[in-house]
Amino acid sequence: MKKDTKESLCRFGVSIPKSLIDAFDNYIKVRAYKNRSEAIRDLIREKLVEQEWESDVHDREVVGTITYVFDHHKRELVDSIIRIQHQFADHVIASQHVHLDHDNCLEVAIVKGNPSTLRGVAYKLKALKGVKHCRFTMTTTGSFLK
Amino acid sequence: MKKDTKESLCRFGVSIPKSLIDAFDNYIKVRAYKNRSEAIRDLIREKLVEQEWESDVHDREVVGTITYVFDHHKRELVDSIIRIQHQFADHVIASQHVHLDHDNCLEVAIVKGNPSTLRGVAYKLKALKGVKHCRFTMTTTGSFLK
Amino acid sequence: MKKDTKESLCRFGVSIPKSLIDAFDNYIKVRAYKNRSEAIRDLIREKLVEQEWESDVHDREVVGTITYVFDHHKRELVDSIIRIQHQFADHVIASQHVHLDHDNCLEVAIVKGNPSTLRGVAYKLKALKGVKHCRFTMTTTGSFLK
């Protein structure tokens, strides 16, 4: 069962000017990477996820989070939020709620589906009266990334 | 107790060319806003949050989320993630975990503190071997936004 | 001939909580806007341009700039840059060149066309050996914005 995670590693050489690798080694230190390979794998994966979202393949399934801050005293707001989440029940995997202060709550919903549907859910939440800030963050199912 | 949320409303006039308001009305419709005021309040709040993060006031408290996708089969990865979260226990308010598939998990941590500390937490998680993607999303405590 | 720029202005009212308009007035001051209307028109236009680029209408004509920094000593690099610009002669309206120091040049090309073609031009320039940094900036023909 663990077989698929024990994937074979490739090893290849990279040539890079001295001053560039010095600057990169400093970056690696600041960012607390264990070694150059791990830092480079990270740069590559980040680029591939960007490309995944940029591409026109609209039937591809991606994953994102929607983060929104709202005033829970606003009349009917919590009901409206729940109604939207249920309307997109197939796409909202889970959500988490924290109380920031007496008035303000922050909620994060984890969503899965095609890019334009997910954006649509974010826009609906953002448009509600009482939602003060709403950000949509694109990430990945990770299934194509080792 | 509800007093502070019943804040007095101001009303002011905006002049805007005909073709621009037509395009904006279309945007309002697409984005499902109830009315122009709500859409404009949203644009204003979004800009103020941007400004909050851009400004040099490093002792200001902000709120963000860190979203990361990882392979939970990676040896010691889950331990390392928990260790980092505990190391910054004052900053990590809560975290949420979902299983994306057999190998991949997605976690969202809600974090609070000054911008550079929060970025630091995100960078530490990102640098772990087995974390495939990590995004840091800036939002706000909402306390200065009505 | 100036008729089309003397477009009729609409005027409408916006309601906004007191504390939010105070924060916005401060933003207006910091950013040196003449008045609230100008600041709000700017927020609206910015959003409409974002929407223009996000939308799926791939035959729509947009405008962008490609900014790239390169070492002009690199063999054949300048030739390659010119070759790409000529290959997309219908899309590259103009370009501007400055010398940053003994080795480094910065060039900005103004490009016009559909989003994916323009991105393609940027990617080709970015991929050249000796191009150290390349950024693609999306803007607008302005024709739909008053």
Added chain:
Amino acid sequence: MKKDTKESLCRFGVSIPKSLIDAFDNYIKVRAYKNRSEAIRDLIREKLVEQEWESDVHDREVVGTITYVFDHHKRELVDSIIRIQHQFADHVIASQHVHLDHDNCLEVAIVKGNPSTLRGVAYKLKALKGVKHCRFTMTTTGSFLK
């Protein structure tokens, strides 16, 4: 004189899972890179430029471009643009102008200085009545990048 550009190259090995290098090779092909080394150098440089702008070192000199679209029929607008450029004469290296249509012009100014001053120039241009869109693009002098 060419000595400093003939910098010594370092060569090091990177280990990477098979499926990740396959996806990256596809990216390299799509983006028209000559080889993996060039693509990886590009990822590294991009990250270093991001870091340069994020860091708190406000006396560091960076380079950017300001792209703005405006209606040249607007009374006194062109004068105001020129006045701002002169006010920051030490920072505006050059600017380029194209006519997009009967009403709309696009200008790109290449600017050099510390991050906050350059942002300030962009904000001043953006705030002018008649400027329909204004984007600030961060790049680099390239001096620390080989």
